[in-house]
Amino acid sequence: MDGERLTIAVTGLNATDNPGPGVAVIRALREAPGFAGRIVGLAYDTLEPGIYARDLVPDVFLLPYPSQGIEALEARLRYIHGRIPLDAVIPTLDSELPSFIALEGTLSELGIGTFLPTREQFDLRAKAGLPALGERAGILVPASRVVTDVEALYGIHREIPYPLYVKGLFYGAALACSVDEAVQAFHRVVAQWGLPVIVQTRVDGEELDVVALGDGRGGLVGALPMRKTWLTDKGKGWAGVAIRDPELEAMAVRFMAATRWRGPCELEVMRDRQDRYHLLEVNPRFPAWVYLAAGAGLNLPWATALLATGREPPPLGPHRVGTMFVRISLDQIADIADFERMATAGELGGGGRTG
Amino acid sequence: MSKPRYERPVLIRHEAGLMNKFGRVQALRPLTEIDGAAVDELVAAYGSPLFVFSERTLVERARELKEAFARRWPRVRLAWSYKTNYLGGICRIFHREGAFAEVVSDFEYDKALGLGVPPDHIHWNGPYKTDAALTRALAGGAIVHLDHFDELAAAERIAERLDLRPSVALRISLSVEGVPEWSRFGFHLESGQARDAVARLVAGNRLELVGLHCHLGTFIADVRAYGEQARKLARLANEIRERHGVRLGFIDIGGGFASHNTLKEQYLPGTQATPPFSRYAEAVIEGLCELTCPAREQPLLVLETGRALVDDAGTLIATVHANKRLPDGRRGVVLDAGVNVLFTAFWYRHDVVPCQETHGTPEPTVLFGPLCMNIDVIRDSLLLPPLQVGDRIALRNCGAYNVTQWMQFITYRPAVVLVGDGGRHALLRRCETLDDVVGPEQTPPWL
Amino acid sequence: MGATDKLKDLALSESGFVFDPYTGSTFSANDTGRKILDGLRRGLDRDAIAAELRQGWDGVPDDLGRDIDDFVLLLRRQHLLPPDFSL
Ligand SMILES: Cc1ncc(COP(=O)(O)O)c(C=O)c1O
Numbered sequence: 001m002d003g004e005r006l007t008i009a010v011t012g013l014n015a016t017d018n019p020g021p022g023v024a025v026i027r028a029l030r031e032a033p034g035f036a037g038r039i040v041g042l043a044y045d046t047l048e049p050g051i052y053a054r055d056l057v058p059d060v061f062l063l064p065y066p067s068q069g070i071e072a073l074e075a076r077l078r079y080i081h082g083r084i085p086l087d088a089v090i091p092t093l094d095s096e097l098p099s100f101i102a103l104e105g106t107l108s109e110l111g112i113g114t115f116l117p118t119r120e121q122f123d124l125r126a127k128a129g130l131p132a133l134g135e136r137a138g139i140l141v142p143a144s145r146v147v148t149d150v151e152a153l154y155g156i157h158r159e160i161p162y163p164l165y166v167k168g169l170f171y172g173a174a175l176a177c178s179v180d181e182a183v184q185a186f187h188r189v190v191a192q193w194g195l196p197v198i199v200q201t202r203v204d205g206e207e208l209d210v211v212a213l214g215d216g217r218g219g220l221v222g223a224l225p226m227r228k229t230w231l232t233d234k235g236k237g238w239a240g241v242a243i244r245d246p247e248l249e250a251m252a253v254r255f256m257a258a259t260r261w262r263g264p265c266e267l268e269v270m271r272d273r274q275d276r277y278h279l280l281e282v283n284p285r286f287p288a289w290v291y292l293a294a295g296a297g298l299n300l301p302w303a304t305a306l307l308a309t310g311r312e313p314p315p316l317g318p319h320r321v322g323t324m325f326v327r328i329s330l331d332q333i334a335d336i337a338d339f340e341r342m343a344t345a346g347e348l349g350g351g352g353r354t355g
Numbered sequence: 356m357s358k359p360r361y362e363r364p365v366l367i368r369h370e371a372g373l374m375n376k377f378g379r380v381q382a383l384r385p386l387t388e389i390d391g392a393a394v395d396e397l398v399a400a401y402g403s404p405l406f407v408f409s410e411r412t413l414v415e416r417a418r419e420l421k422e423a424f425a426r427r428w429p430r431v432r433l434a435w436s437y438k439t440n441y442l443g444g445i446c447r448i449f450h451r452e453g454a455f456a457e458v459v460s461d462f463e464y465d466k467a468l469g470l471g472v473p474p475d476h477i478h479w480n481g482p483y484k485t486d487a488a489l490t491r492a493l494a495g496g497a498i499v500h501l502d503h504f505d506e507l508a509a510a511e512r513i514a515e516r517l518d519l520r521p522s523v524a525l526r527i528s529l530s531v532e533g534v535p536e537w538s539r540f541g542f543h544l545e546s547g548q549a550r551d552a553v554a555r556l557v558a559g560n561r562l563e564l565v566g567l568h569c570h571l572g573t574f575i576a577d578v579r580a581y582g583e584q585a586r587k588l589a590r591l592a593n594e595i596r597e598r599h600g601v602r603l604g605f606i607d608i609g610g611g612f613a614s615h616n617t618l619k620e621q622y623l624p625g626t627q628a629t630p631p632f633s634r635y636a637e638a639v640i641e642g643l644c645e646l647t648c649p650a651r652e653q654p655l656l657v658l659e660t661g662r663a664l665v666d667d668a669g670t671l672i673a674t675v676h677a678n679k680r681l682p683d684g685r686r687g688v689v690l691d692a693g694v695n696v697l698f699t700a701f702w703y704r705h706d707v708v709p710c711q712e713t714h715g716t717p718e719p720t721v722l723f724g725p726l727c728m729n730i731d732v733i734r735d736s737l738l739l740p741p742l743q744v745g746d747r748i749a750l751r752n753c754g755a756y757n758v759t760q761w762m763q764f765i766t767y768r769p770a771v772v773l774v775g776d777g778g779r780h781a782l783l784r785r786c787e788t789l790d791d792v793v794g795p796e797q798t799p800p801w802l
Numbered sequence: 803m804g805a806t807d808k809l810k811d812l813a814l815s816e817s818g819f820v821f822d823p824y825t826g827s828t829f830s831a832n833d834t835g836r837k838i839l840d841g842l843r844r845g846l847d848r849d850a851i852a853a854e855l856r857q858g859w860d861g862v863p864d865d866l867g868r869d870i871d872d873f874v875l876l877l878r879r880q881h882l883l884p885p886d887f888s889l
Binding site: 357358359360361362363364365366367368369680684715716743 | 860873
């Protein structure tokens with residue numbers, strides 16, 4: 001079949017035990033019947049495992065860390081675009097999104113499409129802003145407080161009872177059952193992710209998850225609700241099943257309408273014992289399990305690639321309820337010469353322009 | 356064929372999490388000039404280390420701030436926060452742009468008067484105003500922001516003595532989620548102290564309440580904090596109007612907007628994390644929209660923005676004095692500027708750019724100052740290409756608080772220059788001499 | 803084992819990629835670093851290594867010996883040379 005010859009760059013190849021979404025996004029793109037192009041992997045570290053999955057990502061380039069600033073990222077993307085002209089880039093990590101959002105205009109001038117939330121939308125869903133968002137969208141959100149000073153933790157139980165979650169601005173969450181644990185978690189989170197820290201009520205119940213794509217005009221392109229059926233000791237979903245939950249899908253619709261969200265996102269939801277749905281977190285990108293969406297007939301990464309390149313995605317049908325994902329770990333065999341090229345040149349493959 | 360240019364030999368071990376050769380140094384061009392003035396020429400003329408201020412950046416930032424707010428609120432005033440940088444030349448630039456002065460001491464008040472600022476263009480903050488100072492300020496017509504009940508009483512006494520009815524404002528402290536509370540300044544809102552102060556001031560009938568002031572803190576990158584602050588001040592103003600019939604002339608939201616610097620505990624660099632002035636303005640105005648007074652009575656909005664205006668305009672040029680290899684394998688570079696002049700190195704990861712072309716592989720490097728103390732570290736571990744003795748580096752975003760909080764310790768404080776249009780440059784402050792330092796000393800007669 | 807035997811077993815590539823087969827550690831060396839490694843492997847002394855660097859590169863500093871010693875210190879720290887080794 002003659003598909004779209006698109007070259008799409010994808011970040012987040014850190015397929016570790018706390019995986020980035022890159023490999024899943026790439027697999028979804030590769031399996032889209034409409035896709036007949038080239039995938040370019042973008043990595044931040046020479047040892048990101050996805051780099052060495054050569055059958056999935058023959059071309060890989062290192063990017064400067066987000067902490068190096070926008071200029072460095074722009075220079076690098078220009079270089080990569082010179083080597084392999086890109087049609088679109090799909091960033092998949094929270095910490096890199098502000099830079100990609102800031103570069104949206106520049107990239108578009110270069111002919112590289114993106115389909116990202118605005119900076120306002122990105123900030124709105126920040127953990128610190130969730131209560132305001134919940135109010136606006138008519139969605140329940142657990143009580144939370146923004147904390148910049150460890151002193152504030154000593155009285156926090158008056159507002160948020162233990163056990164509670166101590167969360168970083170971008171990543172990281174720890175359950176604390178006492179002041180001592182909260183203080184310890186605070187320092188750990190600050191050391192890794194900086195200030196501020198968010199303290200959030202724990203809601204008990206069943207963990208649910210939605211991957212969704214907003215059209216940027218208040219509409220929902222598609223959403224797949226999932227229940228995690230198996231969690232690792234770190235609380236990461238290792239298996240899950242696509243479900244039909246009108247309530248969850250309605251929440252995704254309300255979220256899109258309230259924020260006019262543009263691009264992919266993940267809504268982490270808890271259904272409590274009274275069957276109320278609480279929105280715990282909004283991640284402004286695909287989750288690592290997004291391959292399930294493609295497997296269940298709702299290829300959201302492909303729809304994103306089409307929207308990023310100014311194409312209209314075909315209407316996304318109902319997903320196949322009951323489709324499961326079960327994650328497996330397998331060891332890739334890698335050639336030290338590949339590692340050498342990544343370590344010394346910062347790239348792998350990259351030969352020849354697509355014709 | 357010509358030979359390649361020599362680079363210092365390096366060997367870098369590959370470690371997980373640190374394996375990325377595309378650091379900032381690769382993307383940045385060297386900083387060889389500032390607004391058309393060559394760094395080499397500046398250093399040749401004024402020495403090293405050297406603070407360089409860009410007039411263009413100062414003016415641009417001031418106008419950007421003013422426009423962001425003026426587009427959304429009919430009357431806006433900037434009161435230049437002297438403590439942030441009170442070099443005469445810098446203050447003059449802000450006054451030329453229409454700014455009032457915001458001072459917190461006798462010394463700053465005199466400084467403002469000396470620069471030709473009329474007393475009624477001076478907002479006077481701070482918890483410590485002597486009776487003499489307060490008398491001068493009230494008699495002169497300065498806009499005094501009262502900080503506590505003792506000061507309120509003192510102001511009333513002085514007004515009585517001078518037979519005046521001076522205009523004053525009250526400093527309010529309030530709590531905003533996510534911002535450490537500066538509750539030691541002003542009258543506390545949530546505990547009811549602020550209302551008591553208003554009632555007390557109105558009942559005293561010696562002072563005219565014309566404004567509310569609140570300074571939340573500093574380097575606040577979350578614009579919502581300002582929305583919350585403005586909302587609380589607006590509600591208080593509504594209440595004062597309803598209860599006491601007082602129509603306020605201004606609401607002063609203080610300073611505290613983040614500059615493009617990067618705090619040590621911040622993950623993303625300031626260039627990405629710091630909101631533009633327009634987003635602060637949106638948040639503030641949204642809060643102020645809770646004011647219920649008729650449109651024509653809407654108070655003036657006063658801004659005391661300090662670091663966000665001046666930080667980006669200042670660059671510290673320093674010279675490499677020595678290179679050394681540290682036992683942990685990192686490279687150490689000894690500079691002629693340390694924390695004595697770059698006080699802000701304690702809390703910022705200042706941006707570092709070489710001032711000349713560099714060659715060679717970037718290595719993890721620590722930048723040390725010239726002091727004999729272990730704390731004298733300007734930047735802890737960043738990737739830098741090899742630097743030769745005599746090379747120069749620029750530390751960016753140094754304009755706020757350094758030339759006021761720097762220390763005279765074991766050496767002289769360096770010169771500060773201003774670069775104007777067309778690359779012209781002149782001193783804002785010359786380098787200190789022995790006489791400057793020992794001048795005030797006296798020898799007890801028995802020595 | 804001679805002082806520089808371990809160096810001789812290193813896999814050293816054109817790109818400056820260095821693989822230590824004993825420990826599995828890998829490193830990157832720049833061109834001048836590679837030249838010094840190569841000289842050490844061939845048993846050259848300090849002066850001979852310095853001479854090769856002067857011959858191959860422009861703008862070599864007068865105190866080149868310091869750079870060479872600094873590099874040897876790095877090799878010692880990475881256990882590629884014995885702790886008591888000096889040129
Ligand atoms: C009362 C007052 N206004 C304004 C400022 C200026 O603050 P910033 O430099 O953070 O804008 C300060 C700083 O401490 C202050 O205390």
